[in-house]
Amino acid sequence: MAAFPIHSNFQGDFVPQLVEVDTEDSMDAVAEKCAYHSVGRRVAPQPDKVMRVRNHESKEVYPREMKVCDANWRLTETIDVIFADE
Amino acid sequence: MAKLGRNAWYDLTRATNWTPKYVSEDELFPEEMSGARGIPAATWETYDEPYKTSYPEYVEIQREKDAGTYSIKAALERSAFVDKADPGWVSTMQAHYGAIPLGEYLASIGEARMARFSKAPGNRNMATFGMMDENRHAQLQLFFPHANIQRSVKWDWAHKGLRTNEWAAVAARSLFDDIVTSRDAISTAIMLTFAFETGFTNMQFLGLAADAAETGDHTFASLISSIQTDESRHSQQGGPALEILIANGKKAEAQQLIDVAIWRSWKLFAVLTGPLMDYYTPVEARKLSFKEFMQEWIVAQFERQLLDMGLAKPWYWDILMRDLEITHHGMQMGIWYWRPTVWWNPAAGVTPDERDWLEEKYPGWNKRWGRVWDVITDNLLNDREALTLPETLPTICNMCNLPITHIPGDDWDIKDWQYEYEGRLYHFGSEPDLWCFKIDPERYKGHLSIVDRFIGGLIQPATLEGALQYMGLGPEEMGRDAHLYAWVEKFRRAKAAAA
Numbered sequence: 001m002a003a004f005p006i007h008s009n010f011q012g013d014f015v016p017q018l019v020e021v022d023t024e025d026s027m028d029a030v031a032e033k034c035a036y037h038s039v040g041r042r043v044a045p046q047p048d049k050v051m052r053v054r055n056h057e058s059k060e061v062y063p064r065e066m067k068v069c070d071a072n073w074r075l076t077e078t079i080d081v082i083f084a085d086e
Numbered sequence: 087m088a089k090l091g092r093n094a095w096y097d098l099t100r101a102t103n104w105t106p107k108y109v110s111e112d113e114l115f116p117e118e119m120s121g122a123r124g125i126p127a128a129t130w131e132t133y134d135e136p137y138k139t140s141y142p143e144y145v146e147i148q149r150e151k152d153a154g155t156y157s158i159k160a161a162l163e164r165s166a167f168v169d170k171a172d173p174g175w176v177s178t179m180q181a182h183y184g185a186i187p188l189g190e191y192l193a194s195i196g197e198a199r200m201a202r203f204s205k206a207p208g209n210r211n212m213a214t215f216g217m218m219d220e221n222r223h224a225q226l227q228l229f230f231p232h233a234n235i236q237r238s239v240k241w242d243w244a245h246k247g248l249r250t251n252e253w254a255a256v257a258a259r260s261l262f263d264d265i266v267t268s269r270d271a272i273s274t275a276i277m278l279t280f281a282f283e284t285g286f287t288n289m290q291f292l293g294l295a296a297d298a299a300e301t302g303d304h305t306f307a308s309l310i311s312s313i314q315t316d317e318s319r320h321s322q323q324g325g326p327a328l329e330i331l332i333a334n335g336k337k338a339e340a341q342q343l344i345d346v347a348i349w350r351s352w353k354l355f356a357v358l359t360g361p362l363m364d365y366y367t368p369v370e371a372r373k374l375s376f377k378e379f380m381q382e383w384i385v386a387q388f389e390r391q392l393l394d395m396g397l398a399k400p401w402y403w404d405i406l407m408r409d410l411e412i413t414h415h416g417m418q419m420g421i422w423y424w425r426p427t428v429w430w431n432p433a434a435g436v437t438p439d440e441r442d443w444l445e446e447k448y449p450g451w452n453k454r455w456g457r458v459w460d461v462i463t464d465n466l467l468n469d470r471e472a473l474t475l476p477e478t479l480p481t482i483c484n485m486c487n488l489p490i491t492h493i494p495g496d497d498w499d500i501k502d503w504q505y506e507y508e509g510r511l512y513h514f515g516s517e518p519d520l521w522c523f524k525i526d527p528e529r530y531k532g533h534l535s536i537v538d539r540f541i542g543g544l545i546q547p548a549t550l551e552g553a554l555q556y557m558g559l560g561p562e563e564m565g566r567d568a569h570l571y572a573w574v575e576k577f578r579r580a581k582a583a584a585a
Contacts, residue, residue, distance in 0.1 A: 040461070
């Protein structure tokens with residue numbers, strides 16, 4: 001387990017932000033940590049959707065249970081968090 | 087003995103040059119300081135500045151300007167305009183004074199570089215006046231806000247601002263160090279006077295002077311109009327330098343200097359002037375929108391000057407034209423949301439009427455930035471102020487040192503131009519920001535943004551409170567909403583009326 005800084009680019013928000021995640025976090029946990037700084041602050045909640053993590057500007061989202069340490073991110077990597085149906 | 091008229095001696099004296107006897111020409115004018123680029127001294131002697139003045143003329147005119155500005159200040163001081171002004175306008179002045187005066191001293195260093203090291207005698211002569219101009223601007227803009235320190239310590243940021251690690255101060259220093267204080271004389275003539283001053287100080291000084299007059303702040307209007315008269319003279323030093331470079335096979339190099347300086351200047355004015363014009367100035371006092379000022383001063387005038395000289399529009403011109411509609415709205419939102427990190431009290435500028443104005447000037451504003459303000463407004467209406475304050479740092483561009491921002495809401499298109507260089511991952515807010523880095527990475531690679539410093543352990547404790555302390559912001563200096571959320575009540579009333 002180790003702290004790992006990333007930049008969260010959250011769908012609908014106006015600026016990416018620094019977020020500290022853990023190398024053992026799942027992608028769902030990453031999405032939650034990123035949402036804390038955007039959803040309900042500057043982005044309206046979308047309770048009927050799930051939040052998914054993807055590489056910045058990628059079309060593909062990561063599996064929800066995948067761990068940060070398996071994602072091959074660089075230190076301070078910018079990732080997107082988007083609302084999705086599943 | 088009768089004195090000769092200025093025209094009878096001016097051309098002879100302005101082209102008078104040294105013939106070094108005890109040192110070589112290269113020792114007298116080291117290339118890294120003069121930037122002559124192999125063009126011989128005789129060619130630089132043909133440098134012909136369009137605005138000519140002599141020292142006695144200069145002193146007489148400057149004395150009159152100072153007398154006029156100081157007398158208006160003295161006459162209006164008793165009316166205590168600041169106590170009656172809209173808080174948004176007070177914030178405009180505090181933001182301006184915290185950002186500009188010490189930057190004027192830095193401009194004086196740039197002018198001194200030209201006054202000593204330019205191989206063009208005419209450039210050296212004009213830069214001597216320019217150096218004194220910038221000294222005058224710094225002293226005026228340090229003295230005027232001083233009268234208000236009894237009202238708030240925020241006015242003291244005229245002296246303090248640029249000496250701190252506050253994020254906007256870091257961004258301003260990064261720009262000034264790059265294009266004003268660390269270049270050779272000819273690059274300085276082009277980047278500082280031609281690009282920054284011709285292109286952009288018009289915005290801050292003419293644009294805000296118009297708004298100040300409309301607001302009733304005649305002291306501020308007179309001060310910055312007086313400064314602008316100097317700017318419009320000494321900003322003409324870059325043109326003749328460009329002509330010599332172009333005529334001597336250095337056009338591509340000249341174009342690159344202009345392209346870097348225009349982009350970097352644009353970003354700083356987008357964060358400084360954009361919010362002041364489109365959000366802080368009371369809507370009834372706004373002469374033109376920020377975009378309209380930019381279109382008039384940059385597109386219409388500056389573009390023509392470039393083309394007249396045989397230069398091209400910067401390669402990113404289409405990006406710049408698009409971003410005139412976009413960048414400063416995100417900067418405004420960032421400043422307001424991270425308001426404890428600035429020394430002035432940011433005005434939100436988003437009452438229903440103001441939102442109508444923004445939608446009219448920037449079609450689509452409501453479905454973009456309006457979506458974000460909707461959530462903020464709803465939180466304030468429901469006593470959730472804590473959710474309108476930050477708990478982390480925004481991502482900062484490693485070139486402009488400002489937040490990376492673009493379109494939020496329905497048309498969300500935020501992009502971080504990431505770039506890995508020598509094992510370090512850099513973040514950039516736009517393609518031109520990244521381009522500036524790529525053309526000279528050795529120049530920029532060592533700089534640390536506020537976020538880099540935070541992650542690197544230079545800010546302790548590593549919390550938002552630690553960051554505020556690092557930025558030099560005490561409790562009385564941190565920004566809060568300029569109108570203490572009075573603007574939210576307009577939504578509450580509208581909601582009650584609709585119910």
